[in-house]
Amino acid sequence: MRVGIVGGAQLLAVGRLGRIHQLGHERFKRVAQLLRARAQGEVHRVLRDRRTGAGGSARPSTAFVECGMLSTSALTEIRTRERTWTRMTGVELSSPGEGVLQITFARPASLNALNLEAVQDLLAVLDEVDRRVDTRAVILTGAGRAFCAGFDLTGYGDDERLSEQGLTRGLISRQSQITDSLVRLHELPVPVVAAINGPCAGAGLSYTLACDIRIAAAGAVFSAAFLRAGFTACDLGASWLLPRIVGVGRAHELMLTARRFDAPEALRIGLVTDVVPADQLIERALGIAGQIKQHPPLSTLLSKQGMAVGLQMPSLRASIEFENRQQVLSAMTEDQQEAARSFLEKRPPQYANR
Structure with missing residues (x-):
């Protein structure tokens, strides 16, 4: 499945505009949900056609108008971002x-x-x-x-x-x-x-x-x-x-x-x-x-960061001290417990990214 790049730009815009216009968490969540649904549907097909010269005139930013959540100036900024991303x-x-x-x-x-x-x-x-x-x-x-x-x-x-x-x-x-x-x-x-x-x-x-x-x-x-x-x-x-x-x-x-x-x-x-x-x-x-997806998200992140930092550590002792703290952080996550349970129960893990 190809993901419409314009939808990503809109999410970027809404994320920033949400802070500017002080949209509440639930309202932003509704925008994001609508965007994701539309990203997989007709709007992005139209934009892809328009980008390749196949025609089409629909504007996905109208999704936010339908939500009634953005001011005119916010909508203008999103449309500006749309034009930028369709030229990508x-x-x-x-x-x-x-x-x-x-x-x-x-x-x-x-x-x-x-x-x-x-x-x-x-x-x-x-x-x-x-x-x-x-x-x-x-x-x-x-x-x-x-x-x-x-x-x-x-x-x-x-x-x-x-x-x-x-x-x-x-x-x-x-x-x-x-x-x-x-x-x-x-x-x-x-x-x-x-x-x-x-x-x-x-x-x-x-x-x-x-x-x-x-x-x-x-x-x-x-x-x-x-x-x-x-x-x-x-x-x-x-x-x-x-x-x-x-x-x-x-x-x-x-x-x-x-x-x-x-x-x-x-x-x-x-x-x-x-x-x-x-x-x-x-x-x-x-x-x-x-x-990679078989392992907990945060543990994977900490591992990637740990290896990058380890290359810059001045000594084995310094590296170990850093690792000790990362192990404690990973042990405190819900996903670490799920990883252990799924291993013992011989089933695929269901991570919550927390």
């Missing part, structure tokens, strides 16, 4: 399974090379992912035959920013925006599985490094290609992430040569954990997501 073309958000969201780089004609629009779309999608509290795992992949070939060398698309801010400040602003998207992907509260379906170079490689688990199609190829384009190899967190995944020596060799390497080598050096036929890649990623 660089990144897509879908839901291939219950509790699982899929982020797809969606510029296949350019091997999913990124530009300003795509990065802005990615940031908006990450906003939506953050907002969905029922999400248990995220899959990151690419449309067509590539995962992501890095940044579009024909032009990033922010000439106006460079003109307004000057070259130095404008480039710093550009870098900050791009790296913010990578850090936010890395810090999502749920595990992220990179399903690397094809060429993965430069920034594309960095985005996979920001994921928790990486699997690749048999035909995928990789390169830390920044040097090939004349830039420093140390970009988008690669100098911090890659050595922690494949080791310092191998990271230096890959970054300083910018050479291409294939999926079997990526598996051998520990960059990916599995290589599968291309037509089984998403199925395998969904299988990993299914394994």
Whole structure:
């Protein structure tokens, strides 16, 4: 089931406008329920058709008018957000399974090379992912035959920013925006599985490094290609992430040569954990997501945070002290008790996320 991205934008808008207009919890809940129902129905079909040029004129924001819960100014802001999201073309958000969201780089004609629009779309999608509290795992992949070939060398698309801010400040602003998207992907509260379906170079490689688990199609190829384009190899967190995944020596060799390497080598050096036929890649990623969903949400979150913090701890003792506190927190949750009961009763767990 594909999830209409516009509905997510509206939920984002209502979440913020709800605070502005001081909507009560129950009233906001009614809006969210209506939105979710409509997200699976006719309104989003119309918007999808309109985005692809198939016509249609319905406006999902009228759902909120029917609720009688938003002022004229609030409705205007939501409609502005609708127009912004219907223009989204660089990144897509879908839901291939219950509790699982899929982020797809969606510029296949350019091997999913990124530009300003795509990065802005990615940031908006990450906003939506953050907002969905029922999400248990995220899959990151690419449309067509590539995962992501890095940044579009024909032009990033922010000439106006460079003109307004000057070259130095404008480039710093550009870098900050791009790296913010990578850090936010890395810090999502749920595990992220990179399903690397094809060429993965430069920034594309960095985005996979920001994921928790990486699997690749048999035909995928990789390169830390920044040097090939004349830039420093140390970009988008690669100098911090890659050595922690494949080791310092191998990271230096890959970054300083910018050479291409294939999926079997990526598996051998520990960059990916599995290589599968291309037509089984998403199925395998969904299988990993299914394994993640078997465990309590908060315990999974604490585990992801604990491993990230552990890499930065100065000593074994400091790491253990941190772990001790996480164990106590997980032991105090209702879901930990449900996990134990379901294990003893040999039945699937029913988690309440609390």
